[in-house]
Every structure is written in structure tokens, then in C-alpha cells.
Amino acid sequence: MPDLTTPTRRTRPWPTEGLSYGGDYSPEQWPREVWQEDVRLMGEAGVNLVTLGVFAWSRLEPEPGRFDFAWLDEVMDLLHASGVRVDMATPTAAPPLWLHRAHPEVLPVDADGRRWSQGGRLGWCPSSPVFREHALRVVDALAEHVAGHPALALWHVSNELGGGNARCWCDVSAAAYQRWLAERHGTPEALDAAWGTAFWGHTATSFDQVLPPRSAGADLNPAAVLDFRRFSSDALLEHYLAEREVLERRTPGVPVTTNLMVHAGGAVADYATWAPHVDVVADDHYVVADDPRGWQELSCSADRVRGLAEGRPWLLMEHSTSTVVYQAHNRAKAPGEMLRNSLAHVARGADGALFFQWRASTAGAEQWHSAMVPHAGPDSDRFREVVELGRCLRALAEVQGSVVDRPQVALLVDVPSAWALEGFPLTSQVDPEERPLALHRALSDLGVVVDVVPPAADLRDYRAVVVPALHLVDDAAAEAVADVARRGGHVLVTHLSGIVDETARVRAGGYPGAFRDLLGVRSEELHPLQPGERVGLSDGGSATAWTELVRAVDAEVLVATATGALAGAPALTRRTLPGGGTAWYAATRPDAATERAHLGAFLAAAGVAPLLPDLPDEVEAVRRRGAGGSWLFLLNHGDVDHRVEGARGTDLLTGRHHDAAVVPAGAVVVLREEAGPAA
Structure with a gap:
């Protein structure tokens, strides 16, 4: 396996002038006469970037080794003549039927040993050398052919890698897994020690x-x-890096990403x-229809993407104009919701908003997925909203290249930790995503913008760090969190954090394991609550899902449980360190209002104030800053107008001045702030 730890990200120009706008474009699904209408409508909507060729492998290589680029040339020339740049996708998300018929062994195998059939997408094993050979051949031919085309602005490797083939259990994958284990653990004895294979006698000698x-x-x-x-x-x-290497060799000046x-x-x-291996961090995001405050999940996800981009501008590669199908x-999105969703991503650092897809498909697995041009055509409210969004993004062109003002609070989220917490055996009420999202929502309700970053991020510049259910943590990350408090910063750790090390082995000696000494508490036993069970708290609040038998060893008890089997046990503690820093432990899952109160006290101790005082509920405020000044985004997700005191400047969307x-x-207001507040 190649070195995956050395970053390969390159600095390249942004693919468009101003903010990027467009979506996935699949002209191969439509007759040529529609192509002319497409580019005309793109001009009307202000589209300046489209993703091309995502599912076009069978059109580009209809037979093994025989390539047809004539239709692609025609489309790219048409787009270029209309001022639309191309995010060229490698077509490896959709292997052609001839490949599956000739080499069914490339299809993934599930955990029960069943091999997939053809007919889906991403129908390939990531470790298959046969698939890799065919994939790199079409990528190389495509890159060689389009190199130098003036419309080419960005490469888009495959599509949603892992969105269907995240894992494969075939024998080829097994051999690759064994090599990976040997590289990670070194010896079978080290693997046995890390995994605790003595339990059930599953020790390995090779x-x-x-x-x-x-x-x-x-x-x-x-x-x-x-x-x-x-x-x-x-x-x-x-696999991504293998495709990237081909693209870099053929088109060295073109940035490479994957969604x-x-x-x-x-x-x-x-x-x-x-x-660290994408030149432009790009994300696909779809709001949760069942969530009445789904905009807060959107904000949390956007903050996570910005964290992955280390604060640099990123690209919203896909979202939906309205309904999705999965x-x-x-x-369906309400009037104005699509525009508000798009600009919420821009507020939190995106320098573009693209959709899946440009024109709604009339056939196929996603024929009911919404699009910029709906089934009803351009004479529709949805397309008129698309045109209006294009106008807004052009009005915000000066924002491009700016960044979100550096927050004072970091919230740590780690994917391997979430994986380790999946299926937690003591209770079905543990959802790895629940604590991070709940605390992000509470911070948002308090008017505080946060960075959502992985544990390996540099935490030295934050006043406060929130650690929500970071179940798995290695010693280095635990030490970095402790350093925040030791240097005078403030840390809040929730239950289920620090319990296992990087191998998923429980840290013996009492919970919360890696953070026990920092927090000055020791939990002897976990006491998850039953579904529907609720306990009272000494501050008048209540908690569900979780309690534990905590002893305050070197910490002040701020809130205790008031009812239930553990009445009197600490629910919220605070340890003050010699340098003035504090370390807080939240041992329960409080109701939303109580959680906001606890976080408010924590932020007050840390000296963290909201971006704007007294921000109305359902209104978000985020500031971006660049060489040209600062811009305050105000997004009203509610159904009544709100006056926001302290928001002064000229609205770029309307030209109106506001005191x-x-x-x-x-609606959304984006203010170019006068003189701008101090950074």
C-alpha cells in the first residue's frame, strides 16, 4: 500500500471567477437538441461550472480499449462557448456492463459471502487489481484527450467513493487486509495484543x-x-490516489478533488x-427531511467540512433543489428554502454551490430526484428560484476567497471513534452522532460559531474545546486536549469519552479513561437509562438515556442527579487547574434547555461571547473575512421577520443599507460591514 500519510494537496487557482454555481450535467441522457437549450438556460441561471461525465464510462469506452470522445468534445466546446467551465469527472463510479460480464470478480462481496450483481453503481471492489487496471486505462485516455481544453477547470475523481462499496469481504480484499494488518501491527503477536484475541482463543500465528x-x-x-x-x-x-496520479501526470495544472x-x-x-490529498475539499450534503431543524445539521456538517479544509474555502459539490429519493x-423544499440552504453553506466557508443535478432525469434509479431544471421545465417556480440563486451568488462574488472568522471554540469529531461506538452493547440509545450534533445545536442556539475538527487538529488557538462522546482516543489526542486546560483554556468533556484507546481496548482504572486525571473525576460504573426513563437534576433540569456512578476526586460538583438510583451522583463537574484553565465533565444527557444552560456557564467561564448579542431563535449569524473586508451572513429559518441589533452594513443581495x-x-441578508469589526 502506498504512503497515505504524506499530504499531496497542491495550491491551485479556484476553478471559477467568483463563487461557483452549477451541478452535475449528463448530456448523454438527452438528445442533441436539448444540449442547446441546456446552455441557454445555464446562461439564464448564471451557471459557471458543471460536473461532466460522472456516469459516462459506457459512452466513453463502449468496448474494451475503444474510446469515443466525439460527443464529449461537442459538449465541452458548447459549454466553453457559453462561458461554463467543466469539473470533469472520471467515470469510474459506473463500470460498464461489458466489464462486469467479462470480470464478475470485480464486483463486491458482502459479509455473508454473497457477490453483488451488476446494475448498481460503484459496483467494484476497491482492492481489485483487475478493476484498477481498467479504471486507470479509461482515466488515462480521458485525461490525455481533454488535456489543454480551455473549459477544463477541475478534476472530480469517481463519485461518492464508498457510497455503495465502502467495504468488500472478498478473498482479494482479505489478502489486501492481511497486508494492511502486517504494516499496521508489525507482528501477529502485536495484533493479538491489540485485539485481545486471547478472548475466545482467536490468537493468530500468521x-x-x-x-x-x-x-x-x-x-x-x-x-x-x-x-x-x-x-x-x-x-x-x-484507489483515489491511483487515479489522481494519472490526472496529475496528464494535466499537472488542474486541481483534483473527489466529493x-x-x-x-x-x-x-x-x-x-x-x-490532505484533495486540492479542493468538496462535499455532498442533503438535508434530513424528517428534522424540523435540519438547518442545524446542515450547519454542523458545513463546519465539519470547513474543519477538514483547515479553514480554507471549500466546494459544495452536491445538494438538492428539492426532494431526494433515498x-x-x-x-419538497418550501419556497426560499433551497436558496437559504445554499447560502448557509456559503456562510460557513463554501465558495460555491452545485447541485445534483442540472436536468431532472426522466428514467433511471434517480428519476424522482429534484434538479435545477425540473420535470416541469423552466416555466416553473423551482427554476425561477434557481435563477434567483444564481443572481444572489453573483452578487456575492466579492466574498470568494474569504474565510470564516476563526471561532474561539472547537468541537472534536472523529470518525474511527464513531465507528467504535456503533452498536454500543449496553444500550440502544447511544447514537455516535447524537452528542456532537446536540452540542453543536446548543452552541448554535447560544449564537456561537464553532470549528468542528478532528482530534489531531491544532487546538492551541482556541479558548474552549468541547469533546462530545469521543469514545476512542489515543494518548496524543488526549494530551492535546489536556494541554488546552493547562495553558489556561477551557475543556468540556461529555460522557462516553476517553473510554477506549485507539485499538478499542477499554482503558482500565475507571471512566472516562484518558480524561480521568484531567477532569478530576472517576466513574466506577455506567448506568444507562431505559427508553423513556428520565431522572431529575439538582438545577431543576432532567436527563435521559445516560447516567453513571461518578466520584468527584479533584473537582467541584456543579449539578447532581436528584432522582433515580444514582440520586446525588455528580452530573456536571468542574476542575480548576493551577493556571486558571478549567475542565468540565458532563456525565448525563440533559434536556435541551438544561444543556444550553450548562454550555452557557462553560462559555462564560471561557470568556466566549456570541457573535451577536440576543440573536433571535432560528436566526444564524456567521462572519466571513478577507482582504476586501468582512461580510456578515444572517439567515432566518423561521416564519416571522426578525430585527438583528448590531448588524450594520449594506446588504449585497438587495443593495439596501442597514443600521x-x-x-x-x-430570507437571507449578507452585509458588507462598514470598516468591519476587529478580527
């Missing part, structure tokens, strides 16, 4: 005895499952290890 964690009729070793998830993420990353999937529902890969309950901005219901 790596070729170790198979992927397939269905076995019993609970699997969590350390083995975790390592297989890590291996699978690395296998996909290795990540940072959103609710769990991660298919550890993107913290991927981000959620249990899909919902105290009034943000209409469901």
Missing part, C-alpha cells in the same frame, strides 16, 4: 490466518471490526485522512 470480519453467527471482535473499517477507508483512498459525504447518517470513510420520508438589519421570514 497474518494469513486473519480474515475480514465476515458473518460468524456470534458477536465479532470490535477491534477487528474497527481495523477493517480503517482498512476499507484506506483502500478507497488508495466527500459529510452529513447525517454515518461516515463511509475517515475523511480526516483523505482531506430518505424514508422525502419532502440594524431586519431579516424577513425565511
Whole structure:
């Protein structure tokens, strides 16, 4: 396996002038006469970037080794003549039927040993050398052909890697997994020690005895499952890097990315290890239709993507104009919601907003997925909103290249930790995403913008660090968190944090393990609550899902449980360090209002104030700053108008000057601030 730890990111110009706007374009689905209408409508909407060729492998290589680029040339020339730049996708997300017929062994195998059939997407094993050979051949031919075309602005490797083939349990994957384990652990004895294989007597004397964690009729070793998830993420990353190497060789000046999937529902890969290898961090995000405050999940995900980009501008590669097709309950977006969603991503650091897709498909698996041009055509409210969004993004052109003002608070999120917490055996009420999202929402409700970063991020410039259910943590990350408090900063750690090390082995001696000494507490036993069970807290609040038998060893008890089996046990503690820093432990899951109160006290101790005082509920405020000044984004997700005191400047979307901005219901105001507040 190649070196995956040395960053390969390059600095390249942004693919468009101003903010990028457009979406996935699939002209191969339509007759030529539609292409002319497409570019005309793109001009009307202000589109300046489209993703081309995502699912076009069978059109580009209809037979092994025979390539047809004539239609692609025609489309690229047409787009270029219309001022639209191209984000060229490598077509490897959709292998042609001839490849599956000739080489069915490239299809993934599930944990039960069943090989997939053709007909889906991403129908390939990431470790398959046969697939890799065919994939790199078409990528090389495509890159050689389009090199130098004036429309080419960005490369888009495959599509949503892992969104269907996140793991493969075939024998080829097993051999690759064994090599990965040998590189990671060195010796079978070291692997046995890391995994605790003495339990059930599963010790190994050679790596070729170790198979992927397939269905076995019993609970699997969590350390083995975790390592297989890590291996699978690395296998996909290795494939990305193989395609990237071809693209860099053929078109060295063109930036390369791939679309990540940072959103609710769990991660298919550890993107913290991927981000150093993309020239532009790009993300696909779809709001959760069932969540009445889904805009807060959007904000959390956008902050996570910005964290992966280390604060640099990033690209929203996909989102939807309205309905999607894969959620249990899909919902059409209300008037104004699409524009508000798009600008929420821009507020939090995106320098563009692209959709899946340009024109709604009339056939195929995603024929009911919304698009910029809906089935109803351009004479529709949806397309008129698309045109209006294009106008807004052009009005915000001066924002391009600026960054979100550096927050004072960091919230730590780690994908391997979430994987380690999946299926937590003591209670079904543990969701690895619940604590990070709940605390992000509470901080947002308090008007505080945060950076959501992986544990390996540099934490030295933050006043406060929040550690929500960081179940798995290595010694280096735990030490970095402790350093924040030792240098006078402030740390809040929630339950379920620090319990296991990087191999998923429990840290003996009492919970919360790696953070026990920092927090000055020791938990003897975990007491998860039953569904529907609620306990009172001494400050009048209540808690659900979780309690534990905590002893305050060197910490002040701020809140205790007031009812239940553990009445009197600490629920919220604070330890003050010699340098004035503090370390707080939240041992329960409080109700939302109580959690906001606890976080408010923590932020007050840290000296962290909201971006704007008395920000109305359902209004977000985020500031971007650049060489040209500062811009304050105000997004009203509610159904009544709100006046925002302290928001002064000229609204780029309307040209109107505000001394105290009034943000209409469901609308967005973007103020060019006068002189700008101090950084």
C-alpha cells in the first residue's frame, strides 16, 4: 500500500471567477437538441461550472480499449462557448456492463459471502487489481484527450467513493487486509495484543490466518471490526490516489478533488485522512427531511467540512433543489428554502454551490430526484428560484476567497471513534452522532460559531474545546486536549469519552479513561437509562438515556442527579487547574434547555461571547473575512421577520443599507460591514 500519510494537496487557482454555481450535467441522457437549450438556460441561471461525465464510462469506452470522445468534445466546446467551465469527472463510479460480464470478480462481496450483481453503481471492489487496471486505462485516455481544453477547470475523481462499496469481504480484499494488518501491527503477536484475541482463543500465528470480519453467527471482535473499517477507508483512498496520479501526470495544472459525504447518517470513510490529498475539499450534503431543524445539521456538517479544509474555502459539490429519493420520508423544499440552504453553506466557508443535478432525469434509479431544471421545465417556480440563486451568488462574488472568522471554540469529531461506538452493547440509545450534533445545536442556539475538527487538529488557538462522546482516543489526542486546560483554556468533556484507546481496548482504572486525571473525576460504573426513563437534576433540569456512578476526586460538583438510583451522583463537574484553565465533565444527557444552560456557564467561564448579542431563535449569524473586508451572513429559518441589533452594513443581495438589519421570514441578508469589526 502506498504512503497515505504524506499530504499531496497542491495550491491551485479556484476553478471559477467568483463563487461557483452549477451541478452535475449528463448530456448523454438527452438528445442533441436539448444540449442547446441546456446552455441557454445555464446562461439564464448564471451557471459557471458543471460536473461532466460522472456516469459516462459506457459512452466513453463502449468496448474494451475503444474510446469515443466525439460527443464529449461537442459538449465541452458548447459549454466553453457559453462561458461554463467543466469539473470533469472520471467515470469510474459506473463500470460498464461489458466489464462486469467479462470480470464478475470485480464486483463486491458482502459479509455473508454473497457477490453483488451488476446494475448498481460503484459496483467494484476497491482492492481489485483487475478493476484498477481498467479504471486507470479509461482515466488515462480521458485525461490525455481533454488535456489543454480551455473549459477544463477541475478534476472530480469517481463519485461518492464508498457510497455503495465502502467495504468488500472478498478473498482479494482479505489478502489486501492481511497486508494492511502486517504494516499496521508489525507482528501477529502485536495484533493479538491489540485485539485481545486471547478472548475466545482467536490468537493468530500468521497474518494469513486473519480474515475480514465476515458473518460468524456470534458477536465479532470490535477491534477487528474497527481495523477493517480503517482498512476499507484506506483502500478507497488508495484507489483515489491511483487515479489522481494519472490526472496529475496528464494535466499537472488542474486541481483534483473527489466529493466527500459529510452529513447525517454515518461516515463511509475517515475523511480526516483523505482531506490532505484533495486540492479542493468538496462535499455532498442533503438535508434530513424528517428534522424540523435540519438547518442545524446542515450547519454542523458545513463546519465539519470547513474543519477538514483547515479553514480554507471549500466546494459544495452536491445538494438538492428539492426532494431526494433515498430518505424514508422525502419532502419538497418550501419556497426560499433551497436558496437559504445554499447560502448557509456559503456562510460557513463554501465558495460555491452545485447541485445534483442540472436536468431532472426522466428514467433511471434517480428519476424522482429534484434538479435545477425540473420535470416541469423552466416555466416553473423551482427554476425561477434557481435563477434567483444564481443572481444572489453573483452578487456575492466579492466574498470568494474569504474565510470564516476563526471561532474561539472547537468541537472534536472523529470518525474511527464513531465507528467504535456503533452498536454500543449496553444500550440502544447511544447514537455516535447524537452528542456532537446536540452540542453543536446548543452552541448554535447560544449564537456561537464553532470549528468542528478532528482530534489531531491544532487546538492551541482556541479558548474552549468541547469533546462530545469521543469514545476512542489515543494518548496524543488526549494530551492535546489536556494541554488546552493547562495553558489556561477551557475543556468540556461529555460522557462516553476517553473510554477506549485507539485499538478499542477499554482503558482500565475507571471512566472516562484518558480524561480521568484531567477532569478530576472517576466513574466506577455506567448506568444507562431505559427508553423513556428520565431522572431529575439538582438545577431543576432532567436527563435521559445516560447516567453513571461518578466520584468527584479533584473537582467541584456543579449539578447532581436528584432522582433515580444514582440520586446525588455528580452530573456536571468542574476542575480548576493551577493556571486558571478549567475542565468540565458532563456525565448525563440533559434536556435541551438544561444543556444550553450548562454550555452557557462553560462559555462564560471561557470568556466566549456570541457573535451577536440576543440573536433571535432560528436566526444564524456567521462572519466571513478577507482582504476586501468582512461580510456578515444572517439567515432566518423561521416564519416571522426578525430585527438583528448590531448588524450594520449594506446588504449585497438587495443593495439596501442597514443600521440594524431586519431579516424577513425565511430570507437571507449578507452585509458588507462598514470598516468591519476587529478580527
